[in-house]
Amino acid sequence: MSGPRTVKIEALTRVEGEGGLYVQLDGNHVEDVKLSIYEPPRVFEAFLRGRPLEDVPDITARICGICPIAYQMSCVHALEAALGVTMSPEIRLLRRLLYCGEWIESHALHMHLLHAPDFFGVDSGIELADQFPDEVTRGLRLKKHGNELLEVLGGRAIHPINVAVGGFYKAPEKDDLLRLLPDFDWGLEAAIATTRWVATFDFPDFTRDYDTVALQHPDEYAMNEGRVASTRGAVVAVEDYEQHYEEFHVEHSTALHSRRTPDHASYHVGPLARLNLNREQLAPAARRLADEVDIDWPCRNPFQSIIARGLELVHAYEEAISIIRQYKPLSPSRTPYDARTSSGCAATEAPRGLLYHRYQIDDAGKITFAKIAPPTSQNQQQIEADLHAWLPSILNGDDDHTAMQCERLVRCYDPCISCATHFLKLTVDRGESA
Amino acid sequence: MSTPSQPATSNVRPRLAVFKFASCDGCQLSLLDCEDELLDIAGAVDIAFFLEATSRIEPGPYDVALVEGSITTPHDVERIQEARRQSKYLITIGACATAGGVQSLKNWADHEEFLRCVYARPEFISTLATSTPIADHVPVDFELRGCPINRHQLIEVIGALVHGHQPRTPRHSVCLDCKRLATVCVEVAQGIPCLGPVTHAGCGAICPTYDRGCYGCFGPSAQPNCDSLANHYVATGCPQELLVPLLRNFNAAAPEFQAASNRLASAVDTEDQP
Numbered sequence: 001m002s003g004p005r006t007v008k009i010e011a012l013t014r015v016e017g018e019g020g021l022y023v024q025l026d027g028n029h030v031e032d033v034k035l036s037i038y039e040p041p042r043v044f045e046a047f048l049r050g051r052p053l054e055d056v057p058d059i060t061a062r063i064c065g066i067c068p069i070a071y072q073m074s075c076v077h078a079l080e081a082a083l084g085v086t087m088s089p090e091i092r093l094l095r096r097l098l099y100c101g102e103w104i105e106s107h108a109l110h111m112h113l114l115h116a117p118d119f120f121g122v123d124s125g126i127e128l129a130d131q132f133p134d135e136v137t138r139g140l141r142l143k144k145h146g147n148e149l150l151e152v153l154g155g156r157a158i159h160p161i162n163v164a165v166g167g168f169y170k171a172p173e174k175d176d177l178l179r180l181l182p183d184f185d186w187g188l189e190a191a192i193a194t195t196r197w198v199a200t201f202d203f204p205d206f207t208r209d210y211d212t213v214a215l216q217h218p219d220e221y222a223m224n225e226g227r228v229a230s231t232r233g234a235v236v237a238v239e240d241y242e243q244h245y246e247e248f249h250v251e252h253s254t255a256l257h258s259r260r261t262p263d264h265a266s267y268h269v270g271p272l273a274r275l276n277l278n279r280e281q282l283a284p285a286a287r288r289l290a291d292e293v294d295i296d297w298p299c300r301n302p303f304q305s306i307i308a309r310g311l312e313l314v315h316a317y318e319e320a321i322s323i324i325r326q327y328k329p330l331s332p333s334r335t336p337y338d339a340r341t342s343s344g345c346a347a348t349e350a351p352r353g354l355l356y357h358r359y360q361i362d363d364a365g366k367i368t369f370a371k372i373a374p375p376t377s378q379n380q381q382q383i384e385a386d387l388h389a390w391l392p393s394i395l396n397g398d399d400d401h402t403a404m405q406c407e408r409l410v411r412c413y414d415p416c417i418s419c420a421t422h423f424l425k426l427t428v429d430r431g432e433s434a
Numbered sequence: 435m436s437t438p439s440q441p442a443t444s445n446v447r448p449r450l451a452v453f454k455f456a457s458c459d460g461c462q463l464s465l466l467d468c469e470d471e472l473l474d475i476a477g478a479v480d481i482a483f484f485l486e487a488t489s490r491i492e493p494g495p496y497d498v499a500l501v502e503g504s505i506t507t508p509h510d511v512e513r514i515q516e517a518r519r520q521s522k523y524l525i526t527i528g529a530c531a532t533a534g535g536v537q538s539l540k541n542w543a544d545h546e547e548f549l550r551c552v553y554a555r556p557e558f559i560s561t562l563a564t565s566t567p568i569a570d571h572v573p574v575d576f577e578l579r580g581c582p583i584n585r586h587q588l589i590e591v592i593g594a595l596v597h598g599h600q601p602r603t604p605r606h607s608v609c610l611d612c613k614r615l616a617t618v619c620v621e622v623a624q625g626i627p628c629l630g631p632v633t634h635a636g637c638g639a640i641c642p643t644y645d646r647g648c649y650g651c652f653g654p655s656a657q658p659n660c661d662s663l664a665n666h667y668v669a670t671g672c673p674q675e676l677l678v679p680l681l682r683n684f685n686a687a688a689p690e691f692q693a694a695s696n697r698l699a700s701a702v703d704t705e706d707q708p
Contacts, residue, residue: 013489016459040456040506040561046548047539051679058649062536062684065460065582113466113487124488126476137473144469155640157467158460158582159651162644170645407489416459 017417069102070350082344105146106351112139167334195310212273269353271308283318339365448497451483455503461528494520518572529581534687581684611639632658653685660694
């Protein structure tokens with residue numbers, strides 16, 4: 001095809017939140033790619049100011065219904081850093097267990113209902129169930145396990161109510177956790193089978209020279225703490241995150257993106273980044289499976305992120321089982337603290353990648369400043385760069401085909417536009433995007 | 435609500451659409467969280483428009499629309515009108531759609547200052563000064579409460595529409611649920627301010643069960659006496675500056691909570707009114 005043309009996806013589907021995609025072509029030359037976000041902004045950082053710091057875990061959870069634990073974990077750790085609270089080993093472990101619940105729920109959801117349909121040319125996980133009833137039903141059961149763990153530890157699966165600055169409002173009863181074990185023992189085997197299944201999918205031949213960025217911890221597969229590692233750059237303390245990764249404003253897309261400093265390069269966060277950096281620290285069954293699946297690590301094919309999610313699903317089951325077995329009820333369930341004028345930051349690994357929070361508080365315990373950098377915002381520039389590189393190989397069909405292939409690539413990132421849009425710019429040119 | 439006078443289905447499955455406005459996606463996720471029922475639901479209704487779940491996009495009209503999120507942009511003011519035109523029964527799901535959501539906190543603030551706080555180029559942002567519930571813009575047939583909604587109530591509502599009966603979602607207060615669960619009252623036993631006496635049931639009274647006060651995520655119950663409860667807490671020593679944020683969170687713009695928080699706030703700052 002020759003001459004200028006535009007490929008538009010009005011509404012991305014099987015992603016969280018609402019956005020579109022705009023591609024400008026001249027013949028087979030890619031002129032412009034933009035991920036347009038028309039999700040309305042909700043200005044969380046603005047209305048957090050003046051709130052009691054105890055409200056922050058409940059409020060920031062509402063940034064995302066799919067990964068509320070990630071917001072609760074990043075904010076409580078940031079606030080505790082400000083307050084000088086030291087976490088007890090027991091609270092630390094229980095928070096890790098809680099995060100396992102969210103990883104299981106979120107990864108099982110994305111793998112089965114959002115991503116897998118792409119490999120079989122069907123529109124949804126529900127349609128996929130016609131071809132693969134056992135696999136989809138198994139996936140739903142895995143997803144349910146994650147939610148059940150969140151319900152025991154957090155009170156409910158969406159916007160859990162039990163996370164407090166300093167710990168938990170109430171420690172779970174050992175018996176309530178032990179009751180989950182038979183399902184989780186089954187789930188570990190099922191997650192291994194699921195990962196083997198997705199590893200057989202037909203993956204497009206597309207590799208990228210990513211700089212992958214994730215937390216790294218000397219003793220464990222990093223979830224709630226660590227230093228910010230990169231396959232290309234230095235390993236830096238979370239306190240220095242804003243010196244190495246900056247947000248910037250792109251005129252054409254009117255969206256804040258993130259990039260490395262000082263070279264302004266894009267980077268990739270999420271399960272692939274974590275596995276590329278921390279694969280050796282996976283729990284035993286997940287570690288063995290990482291060698292078994294047909295991937296030359298480090299993995300640079302975004303379409304294989306579904307395998308990465310599978311490996312983390314297995315890991316989360318192994319961790320959860322281990323923590324439940326060793327759990328001893330906490331007393332007290334919370335570490336006390338005194339409010340003081342201070343600031344603190346923290347990063348944790350949301351299912352979709354690194355999530356950074358920074359807060360300032362006053363001596364009355366009220367928030368005076370909040371900054372939140374979600375993973376989808378950080379991946380935005382990388383998604384657009386990937387599309388630039390992928391487009392020349394998918395222009396051999398009609399525009400619908402091209403659009404569908406672009407959407408497939410965006411979906412590999414499990415983008416959460418609701419998360420990103422607590423600060424992303426609305427697209428100015430609505431004629432093109434909405 | 436005006437229930438269907440006859441079952442919405444005879445042989446034809448009702449066509450379901452899910453629309454999203456300003457929200458976190460959590461309430462529509464509740465449908466996908468019905469892991470045991472999802473494939474049956476997909477058999478009982480025709481999921482014709484549900485961007486989060488399927489790439490199949492069918493044009494309206496729809497028999498049932500589930501609407502998540504509040505109205506915060508000029509574009510969405512138009513989009514909800516179109517959603518209403520296309521939908522026979524329109525059901526709001528969750529606190530954003532039903533009461534304006536946590537983003538309605540901006541209703542009390544200087545909107546321009548809020549935008550400047552978050553955005554480097556606020557002139558690019560096309561949003562309204564307020565976050566408003568769906569019912570402020572179009573007629574709503576049924577409202578499902580909660581931040582997030584209770585998925586069992588969602589199944590009840592979908593089932594009721596398929597079978598043509600009135601959905602049964604209780605309107606009593608969270609307080610009554612604590613009594614039924616024999617949960618020790620956190621207010622009486624520990625002096626923790628709790629919105630349970632004025633909050634709509636539906637969550638299962640989870641917060642008091644986890645040793646904390648209810649923060650009102652299902653919004654006001656039927657005929658709540660918020661002022662009386664607030665007076666009680668003030669009289670027993672709870673500072674007003676803690677009660678105002680307690681009433682102003684996920685259902686801050688629900689009329690009963692809004693009136694009570696304004697009355698409390700006016701004692702502190704007479705200009706703090708939306």
